[in-house]
Amino acid sequence: MKLRFVFAPISIFSAYVSAQDIPPARDTAFPGTMRLEVDARDTEQGIFRVQQSIPVSASGPMVLLFPEWLPGTHAARGQIEKVAGLIIKANGNSLEWRRDAQNVFAFHVDVPKGTRELDVRFQFLSATEPDQGRVVVSPEIINLQWHSVSLYPAGWFTRRIPIVASVTWPAGWKAATALRPASASGSTIQYQATDYETLVDSPVFAGKYSRTEQLGNNVTLSLFADEARYLAATQEQLAPHKKLVEQAIKLFGMVPFDHYDFLVGLTDQIGSIGLEHHRSSENVVNPEYFTDWASGPGRRNLLPHEFSHAWVGKYRRPAGQMVPDFRTPLVNDLLWAYEGQDQFWGYVLGARSGLFSKQETLDALASIAAAQDVRRARDWRDVEDTTRDPIISARRPKGWVSYQRSEDYYNEGLLIWLEIDATLRARTRGAKGMDDFAKAFFAGPNGKWDARGITFEEVASTLNGLSPFDWASLLKARLNGKAANAPLSGLTLGGYQLAYTNEPTPFFKDAEKRSGEVNLTYSLGMTVNKNGHLSTVLWDGPAFKAGLTTAAEIVAVNGKLFSEDALRNAVAQAEGGKDPIKLIVKIGKRVKEVAIEWAGGHRFPRLEKVGVGDGSLDKLLAPRD
Structure with missing residues (x-):
């Protein structure tokens, strides 16, 4: 029997739509202005209700995109799974939409003739538990990120798409963002018209309990707290925040923004974050950031890190991150010059401002150097390869991070830039250092925030302009080499050496x-x-040689039920001895005995001074007049 196959033509909406049908972004003006209205009043269930109008200039196929590749995250982190209830209408009639078969962030619609705009409605179902993602809503604080509550049309550079956005907040709440209000009616704030790229780069913090402080130079500190008592910052505590702004501007020699807003949540009710933007930053610190100030530096390094990003990573960013829209993948090759350099400046400015004391900074550098030095992954994986880690693992937990590496371009990048500073100072007899690199590399007009791309060649040539040397080879050796140990020359050239003692530093204790x-x-x-x-x-x-993994739970230590003190005491008592430390561990439904061979006692990292007088590291950390 002969079989007959009849093939019917398949319309674009029947079963399959392809990423090939998504128009590429063009650097032309979008015809019209999008309007976005967000209802953010649901603080119990964390549901954002979105209504958006998107102008159209022609009938036929059109693609709407949900932001996918997000600046600062270095990966495709758009939470498309939380978009629900999507309805698209034209002239009051619902349109059929189809998700792209290859790019799930893209929605295809067929625009009827005579349509002037699309009416889009959906809900963004923000995480209510940490296992769903970062929690951004509590009864007291909301962190609204525009990329989660909006779509945009494919085919245009996002900086060429105008938009007017408004948010309805819970009654009595205040909000802060780099955007400026155009008008307010009741609890609804309409923000000044901007472009879609700038909108996404301008998140909002809002809350029931808030406080605003001016730090000078058009920089604002906007605080939001779980309780009003956590807002009790003293003038002595605010002073180093003001000095941070002053020292950063002295360092870089210019200001790449018209104004800047620190958005700071003093909370443990929404998820932690430290995310840079060109004219603002999202920062969540512990609720007692001010009220328990004397107990240790805590997260006081976060604001110097994020503020530095206005220059490092936003104004100057890797050429591969100069992308036209949020669909185009980010190229992370130069994250060591973005995040690594920023990590370096964050600690330097933390010390210069007084948010970290000099000793706390030295102790932090000791912890960083030690952690990188014991990473056995350096035997097979170089630092530059870790710039792919945001895409590979997206900060998911790793079973063997010391043999896998993580985003080591941060902290090993810091050590590389520390070596560059010390090398510059040694070669020029103290006449040049990283301050001079900053002024040359970030030179530009004040008050402008147009991004400029950077390349490896520019980094090397800028250094060469300060002191002729084969900087390219040094950088390649540090970034692509497989050295057994971390690059610690910045410490040794700077007048310090990494050492281990049986007493932890106060910084180490605070981190624990x-x-x-x-x-x-x-x-x-x-x-x-x-x-x-x-x-x-x-x-x-x-512990590895004893067969332990992160699946293990210690039940007993040397015959005693587990406690932190029992474990610490066992390590201390093992010093110079011959007997192993004996553990009983539970792994799943099994219990077994484990013997850890160790006779070295406690070992904690710190920096020890080498030589007399101030070394280059001391000079680097000193505030500038």
């Missing part, structure tokens, strides 16, 4: 307190939380 873990990385090769669960196991360390 904030993490809720016992950090035995440099002795037993593991970290353990307060319940005895292993958080990390150092590759080839004593």
